[in-house]
Amino acid sequence: MEKPSKNKYPSVTHISNAEHIGIVKEIFSTITERYDLLNHVLSMGIDVYWRRFTVKKMRFFKTFRLLDVATGTGDIAICASAANPDIGITGLDFTWNMLKAGKIKISRKKPDQKIALVQGDVMSLPFSDNTFDVVSIAFGIRNIPDRKAAIEEMIRVLVPGGRLMILEMTFARHSLFRKAIGFYLNRILPLVAGKITANPGAYHYLADSIMNFPPPAEFAGSLEGLGLKEVTAHPLTFGITFLYIGLKPEG
């Protein structure tokens, strides 16, 4: 049997978009079983607070519909449903194993919640223009090589005035925490992940993809460049993670 290698995946800076997508699909199909547990252990439970903060910033005003893309096992969808029981919620992901785990979690935790989980690709959303008041993506955007096209597609399905909300980890360039976070991402995280998951290489990919994601000011600028208005970047937990919010312009 092939032994899982810790450096199984090349850096995202050295691969084509097609290779990147292939790696993402392989990783999220193989770490599904322990994904939620690892999320909570590796973030020391703070990820729950980051998702709650995101949901508090959502605003429903026209269609009362939320689309959570790259929904994985549906944590944002579940949290949003608890806070807004009357809205319509769709979670979309291209990895069937993640959705399957999400469906089991929803039926166990919140059997009465109406959350539709759909298999699909962010790059080509199966929805009409101007459908959702809010489109969210949590820890998904760094896994998408063509970010510009993905963001344009998410803006397309938002109603004018609707909110695009992007929650993503970052690797501060000039921070006191930089060394500590680098050590954590490159050493501690794969070590702990190696004990829990069958694919520790996935957590080298995770560290690599975080370290190669653009810094917050640059990323927020790119959202403005794509036409979003009133773009804000909210640092969470000393800026380990940022919540970016931008409004689709009217008309």
Ligand SMILES: C[S@@+](CC[C@H](N)C(=O)[O-])C[C@H]1O[C@@H](n2cnc3c(N)ncnc32)[C@H](O)[C@@H]1O
């Ligand atoms: C790190 S997980 C995040 C899951 C969830 N949002 C959370 O907060 O835990 C990233 C997810 O993005 C999904 N994904 C990546 N690229 C995608 C794409 N182009 N279309 C749909 N899903 C995608 C993966 O399948 C995976 O489930």
